[in-house]
Amino acid sequence: MATKRLLLNFPKDAVSTPMVYHLVKDYDLNINIYRAKITEEKGYLVLEVGGLDEKIQQAIKFIRDSNIEVNEKDNGIHWDEDKCVHCGNCIPHCPTKSLYLDRQTMKTCFDESICIECSSCLSNCPYKACTSVF
Amino acid sequence: MMKTYDEINKKIESQKAVVLTAEEVIDYVDKKGLEAAAKEIDVVTTATFGPMCSSGCFLNFGHSKPKIKMQEAWIDDVSAYCGVAAVDVYLGATQLVHNDPANMYFPGEFRFGGGHVIEKLVAGEKLQLFALSYGTDCYPRKEIRTTFDINDLNQAIMTNPRNCYQNYNLAINCASDRTLYTYLGVLKPNMRNLTYCSAGQLSPLLNDPYYKTIGVGTSIWLAGAHGHVYAEGTQHCSKVERSENGVPMSGSGTLALTANMKDMIPKFVRGVSFTGYGISLSLGVGVPIPILNSDILKHTIVRDRDIFAPIVDYSSDYPNRSSNILGRLNYEELKKGEVTIEGKKVEVGSLSSYSLAVEIANLLKDEITKGDFILSKPFQSLAPEQGMKPLNIK
Numbered sequence: 001m002a003t004k005r006l007l008l009n010f011p012k013d014a015v016s017t018p019m020v021y022h023l024v025k026d027y028d029l030n031i032n033i034y035r036a037k038i039t040e041e042k043g044y045l046v047l048e049v050g051g052l053d054e055k056i057q058q059a060i061k062f063i064r065d066s067n068i069e070v071n072e073k074d075n076g077i078h079w080d081e082d083k084c085v086h087c088g089n090c091i092p093h094c095p096t097k098s099l100y101l102d103r104q105t106m107k108t109c110f111d112e113s114i115c116i117e118c119s120s121c122l123s124n125c126p127y128k129a130c131t132s133v134f
Numbered sequence: 135m136m137k138t139y140d141e142i143n144k145k146i147e148s149q150k151a152v153v154l155t156a157e158e159v160i161d162y163v164d165k166k167g168l169e170a171a172a173k174e175i176d177v178v179t180t181a182t183f184g185p186m187c188s189s190g191c192f193l194n195f196g197h198s199k200p201k202i203k204m205q206e207a208w209i210d211d212v213s214a215y216c217g218v219a220a221v222d223v224y225l226g227a228t229q230l231v232h233n234d235p236a237n238m239y240f241p242g243e244f245r246f247g248g249g250h251v252i253e254k255l256v257a258g259e260k261l262q263l264f265a266l267s268y269g270t271d272c273y274p275r276k277e278i279r280t281t282f283d284i285n286d287l288n289q290a291i292m293t294n295p296r297n298c299y300q301n302y303n304l305a306i307n308c309a310s311d312r313t314l315y316t317y318l319g320v321l322k323p324n325m326r327n328l329t330y331c332s333a334g335q336l337s338p339l340l341n342d343p344y345y346k347t348i349g350v351g352t353s354i355w356l357a358g359a360h361g362h363v364y365a366e367g368t369q370h371c372s373k374v375e376r377s378e379n380g381v382p383m384s385g386s387g388t389l390a391l392t393a394n395m396k397d398m399i400p401k402f403v404r405g406v407s408f409t410g411y412g413i414s415l416s417l418g419v420g421v422p423i424p425i426l427n428s429d430i431l432k433h434t435i436v437r438d439r440d441i442f443a444p445i446v447d448y449s450s451d452y453p454n455r456s457s458n459i460l461g462r463l464n465y466e467e468l469k470k471g472e473v474t475i476e477g478k479k480v481e482v483g484s485l486s487s488y489s490l491a492v493e494i495a496n497l498l499k500d501e502i503t504k505g506d507f508i509l510s511k512p513f514q515s516l517a518p519e520q521g522m523k524p525l526n527i528k
Contacts, residue, residue, distance in 0.1 A: 085183065085404060085416065086489045089319045091471065092327035092481035101471060106488040123243075124320055126185070126406040126416075126485070 315410020
């Protein structure tokens, strides 16, 4: 079993594809939707998929064959260390503690693997150190 | 045992001064003992980095041809005050950009304002000036639109009426039904989080609680520029409850600071957006404390655990000017990230960057050690027993 975060970008001609349905039904994947927005023009979907590694790879191929762009490496939320002043204002607002303060150095750190992309850091960072790719 | 400013400055000039940060000095005095350490140590550096709303700058543009007497001016669409001479303006840190919807669609985003213009200026970025006038015989031009950067200005003098608050409130939200959007960040209902804003044991005025060395005329490090304290800060209120060590247990003393923006380091001058509140400016400040005697040294070894701040409810007590507090916590507890208030676990956030304060204290220490930063004796003390007047509506 494996889990993987996927960022899907839907072009206009693919916005009506019921992608989550196919991932569950055809590839037996567990789906955790972090963020989604689909309009008539375009759309995005940020998912964590869980299942057999082989099935995940097949699913990614299926998504690409459906003319939907898949980003397997990125995280939808970025933390810019150069903009961060390490004040710690974001810390109580991050529900998974992916943003945390190293109490020895008193510096902010970002563990993007546990970020669920709730976006609360976006409005809580006074320096706009956190941004969303969407 | 006494040292004078002159003696310390002579040691600095000959690069022989012993300088420690307000963090390092704690263990050093523990090991050496107070009297021995007071003989050895010449300077302790203190620092802070956080939002300081009461900030701004005077800018002089020089004269266009033909000349204009600016009556209204905007820099990158942020209004600057023109009620001074023809091409002098004052730009305030909290000024909103023209047409900002503010809190019309609550909570407002407050993406850009005076603090951001000041950040761009110090970063050497190009800005737009737009100004209007009614025209006079000596200043006939009625409108000007041009671009400039800090190097085009004759003067860019940061002039901050209130910085370096000696201690501050711990903000919490006791309401059960609404989130608060404040200058101390977003406060969730039912006391789910708390915000502090002080560098604690590194903070300038907490290391000199009775203003023995920090006064009007004291040389300071303001975002990398060498400036000074030009007056007592606005709302300077020294007559407050203090711990046994003399440290105020609430917001109290303040400093008015000035320095040349052309000498500042962009990293330490940062525009700030507070959702639902507005714009501000974060600044890095370093203040050297000359160790003239062991009493002065004793105050610089104050620890986070010995500095207490009041917990204030921003849903009711703060806006209504009530003096009610929910209790007090020290900065050692706060820096752990979670505290217990009335039996409830509360997450702690901060708006003051301790790691940047450490960096600034070390930068100032390096400058003094190298003989590049000379101390100055204040020519006027800060009022030691001063209260603060409310505004009574008559």
